[in-house]
Amino acid sequence: MAEPDAAPMSASSGNILVFRGWGADKPGICQAFLGIVVEHQSEVLDMAQFLLGGGLMFTFVLKVADQSSIGLMKSLTSCAREQGLQLNFHFPDAGEVPEAEGGNEAVISVVSASMITPALMFDIDKVLWGHGCVVLEIEHRSDNMKEHNNEYNKVQIRIRCPVGLRLASLMMGPAGGEVEGLQKVAWEHGGEVTARWWDAMNRPNGKSLVVFGLSNVLCPDDVLDLVLREAGVDPASVKSESSQPGAEESAKLAMLKGHSTQLVRKVIDQLAFTPGAKVVCSAMKRLGCRLAILTNTGMREVAEHVKSQLGFDYVICRDVEVEDGCFTGRYMGELSDVKFRKADLLKLMAEREGVDYRNVITVGEPLTGLKAANARLMLETFGPFVFFNSTKMPDLTIVLYLLGFSGSDVRALRKRRWDDGPGMPEPSGSAVPPTPASKRFMVQVSAQNRSSGQLQRIFHPLAPLRQDVQLTTVRQCSLQDGGMCLGLDLTVQKDHPDAVVKELVYTCQKEGFAIMDVNDSAKDFNWQLRYQNRYVVTLVQKPNISSTSLSEVMSVFGSKGINIIKIERLSSRDIASLQFTVSLPDSLSSDEFSRHL
Numbered sequence: 001m002a003e004p005d006a007a008p009m010s011a012s013s014g015n016i017l018v019f020r021g022w023g024a025d026k027p028g029i030c031q032a033f034l035g036i037v038v039e040h041q042s043e044v045l046d047m048a049q050f051l052l053g054g055g056l057m058f059t060f061v062l063k064v065a066d067q068s069s070i071g072l073m074k075s076l077t078s079c080a081r082e083q084g085l086q087l088n089f090h091f092p093d094a095g096e097v098p099e100a101e102g103g104n105e106a107v108i109s110v111v112s113a114s115m116i117t118p119a120l121m122f123d124i125d126k127v128l129w130g131h132g133c134v135v136l137e138i139e140h141r142s143d144n145m146k147e148h149n150n151e152y153n154k155v156q157i158r159i160r161c162p163v164g165l166r167l168a169s170l171m172m173g174p175a176g177g178e179v180e181g182l183q184k185v186a187w188e189h190g191g192e193v194t195a196r197w198w199d200a201m202n203r204p205n206g207k208s209l210v211v212f213g214l215s216n217v218l219c220p221d222d223v224l225d226l227v228l229r230e231a232g233v234d235p236a237s238v239k240s241e242s243s244q245p246g247a248e249e250s251a252k253l254a255m256l257k258g259h260s261t262q263l264v265r266k267v268i269d270q271l272a273f274t275p276g277a278k279v280v281c282s283a284m285k286r287l288g289c290r291l292a293i294l295t296n297t298g299m300r301e302v303a304e305h306v307k308s309q310l311g312f313d314y315v316i317c318r319d320v321e322v323e324d325g326c327f328t329g330r331y332m333g334e335l336s337d338v339k340f341r342k343a344d345l346l347k348l349m350a351e352r353e354g355v356d357y358r359n360v361i362t363v364g365e366p367l368t369g370l371k372a373a374n375a376r377l378m379l380e381t382f383g384p385f386v387f388f389n390s391t392k393m394p395d396l397t398i399v400l401y402l403l404g405f406s407g408s409d410v411r412a413l414r415k416r417r418w419d420d421g422p423g424m425p426e427p428s429g430s431a432v433p434p435t436p437a438s439k440r441f442m443v444q445v446s447a448q449n450r451s452s453g454q455l456q457r458i459f460h461p462l463a464p465l466r467q468d469v470q471l472t473t474v475r476q477c478s479l480q481d482g483g484m485c486l487g488l489d490l491t492v493q494k495d496h497p498d499a500v501v502k503e504l505v506y507t508c509q510k511e512g513f514a515i516m517d518v519n520d521s522a523k524d525f526n527w528q529l530r531y532q533n534r535y536v537v538t539l540v541q542k543p544n545i546s547s548t549s550l551s552e553v554m555s556v557f558g559s560k561g562i563n564i565i566k567i568e569r570l571s572s573r574d575i576a577s578l579q580f581t582v583s584l585p586d587s588l589s590s591d592e593f594s595r596h597l
Contacts, residue, residue, distance in 0.1 A: 015064050016062070018089070019073075021080055022086050024085075039075070050058060053472065059479055106158065108126065109154050114153070119463045120191065122456055125456045138486070141406055143407035151397065208359040212294070213294065217390065218391075273306075275395045292316070294316045297318070298331055313544075346362070360382040440490065465494060472489040472491050473488070534581065535582055537580040540577045550578075557582065
């Protein structure tokens with residue numbers, strides 16, 4: 001434990017004190033420290049906390065009275081000893097405390113059926129560094145781990161972007177540039193990614209339009225191929241001499257010339273939905289979103305059937321020509337200069353519903369067949385584009401993870417769907433079994449400032465090891481003093497695992513990072529208990545939340561045995577708004593908790 005330095009704080013420090021602590025988690029820790037802060041008449045400028053594998057990491061930024069810094073530090077150190085925690089202190093120089101930061105903030109969601117690896121995080125940060133972005137926060141909740149939800153691993157990264165940066169450049173890479181895009185990097189690691197501007201809302205709001213594809217999205221097969229098979233035609237045998245968008249569909253449709261349209265009815269009678277489709281559509285409807293199907297297959301009857309079964313509001317589909325109950329093999333109104341303009345149709349639907357273009361979410365492969373310039377325009381005009389193809393992904397519920405839902409949310413939605421009607425009570429995936437020879441480490445890293453490319457520098461020695469090193473958990477928080485804390489729960493599946501971690505520690509120290517703690521005593525904990533009675537408390541006070549107010553709230557938490565899972569600042573600058581994620585004991589109801597607050 002770092003002892004307080006006897007030297008008084010210099011005037012250049014601006015009376016700012018930062019202290020960081022870590023150790024075993026239990027209720028009442030924040031209450032104990034805040035009581036000391038109030039006693040010494042200090043002001044809380046910022047605070048953050050997160051859990052890592054059952055352990056606790058927290059940071060306070062304080063404004064300290066001129067002559068009270070040493071007494072405050074001694075009291076905090078004594079409190080840490082009583083709580084069984086480690087503590088260190090830092091006085092930032094005046095030049096270290098940043099002014100208001102420019103640029104925009106964005107949120108990146110990375111979801112993978114495989115493990116999250118340092119190699120993946122390294123490559124993602126390489127893209128962010130290439131665009132001048134700085135990582136502010138990394139969230140990797142316990143229920144967003146495949147070992148717990150049996151579906152996917154999900155990491156959410158909040159970043160600060162330079163003024164003028166477009167999300168299209170982040171996703172696809174800059175036009176004509178050498179920097180890769182996030183989409184390509186995610187695919188190289190077997191994952192999916194979405195990016196959106198940060199607005200403190202994790203999920204789509206009720207005033208959103210969600211547009212799904214039909215073939216290989218809501219349905220696990222190409223609908224036109226299903227009709228061809230009913231006609232006795234092998235879709236793989238159909239070739240198109242043209243490389244123009246839509247040429248393959250036109251060639252397939254031509255093979256149906258003369259066949260009865262009753263084939264479509266046969267397809268509908270046997271039609272299956274992609275696993276997870278009912279859960280996803282039900283969740284979007286419950287949020288108040290409008291749902292649309294956008295397809296160019298021409299099989300309107302199939303699309304209308306899907307619309308009625310899944311509760312959609314719109315179907316936009318090309319029509320096919322029919323004469324005397326048989327296909328002519330052509331689309332209606334087909335002319336060489338008429339094309340299926342996705343962007344125009346999305347705009348029309350949005351305007352009809354009064355939905356901002358940024359709240360138009362597309363699911364499927366809407367950019368397929370578009371020129372690069374048009375694809376960028378789509379990305380810059382509309383909201384998140386969620387790539388999905390059933391030939392590559394087994395379950396549509398990955399869409400919920402990519403749009404901000406957590407594993408607990410998805411689990412509850414599955415259960416509700418099962419209770420309401422047909423559905424899956426549990427995910428179809430399976431947890432990744434542990435490797436007997438693996439060794440697990442907890443590593444805590446901090447820096448006095450944030451800069452672009454920090455994750456690259458930290459993960460540099462681990463990236464070449466690929467799947468041999470996996471991130472069971474990764475979390476990062478940032479503070480107003482400009483610093484950051486990063487917690488890693490690493491599993492090394494390689495010979496000499498201690499040597500791997502020693503190289504990580506050496507690299508971090510060489511790069512100027514502080515290693516707060518390294519240990520191999522990580523213990524599994526019952527994550528479900530943490531989420532059974534999980535609530536979010538938002539505290540707002542203008543112009544700033546006082547230390548007294550914070551102390552009183554913490555006293556309520558401590559007296560009722562409420563455990564704090566996470567603390568994060570919602571206000572962009574001053575500490576005017578804080579959000580606490582807490583776990584209530586079984587003996588305390590949410591109504592009683594609200595009354596005490």
